[in-house]
Amino acid sequence: MGEVIVITSGKGGVGKTTTTANIGTGLAVHGKKVVLIDTDIGLRNLDVVMGLENRIVYDLVDVVEGTCRLKQALIKDKRFDGLYLLPAAQTRDKNSVSPEQMMWLCDELRKEFDYILIDCPAGIEQGFKNAIAGADRAIVITTPEVSAVRDADRIIGLLESQEIRNPRLLINRVRPDMVKRGDMMSMEDIVDILAIKMIGVVPDDENIIISTNRGEPAVIDNKSLAGQAYRNITKRVMGEDVPLLDLNVSDGFLSKMKKLFGFKSA
Amino acid sequence: MLDLFRLLTRRKESSKDVAKERLKLVLIHDRANVSPQFLEMVKSEIIKVIQNYMEIDEESLDIQLTRTNSDDGERVVPALVANIPIKNMKNAGR
Numbered sequence: 001m002g003e004v005i006v007i008t009s010g011k012g013g014v015g016k017t018t019t020t021a022n023i024g025t026g027l028a029v030h031g032k033k034v035v036l037i038d039t040d041i042g043l044r045n046l047d048v049v050m051g052l053e054n055r056i057v058y059d060l061v062d063v064v065e066g067t068c069r070l071k072q073a074l075i076k077d078k079r080f081d082g083l084y085l086l087p088a089a090q091t092r093d094k095n096s097v098s099p100e101q102m103m104w105l106c107d108e109l110r111k112e113f114d115y116i117l118i119d120c121p122a123g124i125e126q127g128f129k130n131a132i133a134g135a136d137r138a139i140v141i142t143t144p145e146v147s148a149v150r151d152a153d154r155i156i157g158l159l160e161s162q163e164i165r166n167p168r169l170l171i172n173r174v175r176p177d178m179v180k181r182g183d184m185m186s187m188e189d190i191v192d193i194l195a196i197k198m199i200g201v202v203p204d205d206e207n208i209i210i211s212t213n214r215g216e217p218a219v220i221d222n223k224s225l226a227g228q229a230y231r232n233i234t235k236r237v238m239g240e241d242v243p244l245l246d247l248n249v250s251d252g253f254l255s256k257m258k259k260l261f262g263f264k265s266a
Numbered sequence: 267m268l269d270l271f272r273l274l275t276r277r278k279e280s281s282k283d284v285a286k287e288r289l290k291l292v293l294i295h296d297r298a299n300v301s302p303q304f305l306e307m308v309k310s311e312i313i314k315v316i317q318n319y320m321e322i323d324e325e326s327l328d329i330q331l332t333r334t335n336s337d338d339g340e341r342v343v344p345a346l347v348a349n350i351p352i353k354n355m356k357n358a359g360r
Contacts, residue, residue, distance in 0.1 A: 145285075146285050146288060146289050146292075149289055150289060150292055150293065150296065153293050153296060153297070154296060157297065179282075181280075182280030182281070182282050182283070183280060183281045183282060184282055185282045185285055185286060186282070189282065189286055193286065193289055193290065193293065195334070
């Protein structure tokens, strides 16, 4: 039986879709059978982040309304064995799907897949309720900003009231240089405020934008630090005990000289 | 001279500490999922009981609903935090 994990945040633009794409791809690289569901009906994006936008025929709403069979709507990612996408409908609204239909869908997919990752829309309305309806576990994304942490706190409360216990926190877009000089909340600061356990921390990395431009998740890019962070998070999702990524910038003489001459410090 | 001044004032509080403090205050209100009237009722009842034994500063009395970690650290549980400044003890209580 597969496991259903919802990736949520409350606030928009903190990296839910990017995280779904990267963890999903990471799991597939480890040989797992994975399906990604985009539940952001009307504002679908997971397809473009995955580079699968040209292959959509049917979508989530078609499946729950019975216009097509579930198997027909699943897009197989040809680059990674065992990775599939169920895209959101673009021309419908969030009320086209009900929590009961999502529970049915998750139960059907559990039979076939090891992991079902749900990309949740921003907000706490119908779309959010649909996305969490069939979930066993939750990953809450935040960035080190007051607004995002506040919204994450609200989401944690709502998840707990829906009996989704022990959500895990992912802190995205951390800038170690700013944390160092006291201008950005650290991992410890945020964990202290939200009182939940971490699943990982992802540094702010321009490779994420480059990989999204190309439609290739950063998790397969060995040179990207964010990719490394996502590879570690993938292992933690599978239950492995991996230490948190050390984001401290080593400002030794050599790296300073490299920066001076425009080389990227490794 | 201006730089020196900036250096001296900057040391006072880093922006992340300001963020943390502001967040903590905002979350206390967000998490208290009850009406202000409810908290007022609780507050006035507590004042009534305590006043039988001591003289308190009603103006600066502060009662908040917040969240805290449970003893085993596994769950988050709600907590009632009351800050009640005492002016004087009443003789009747001794």
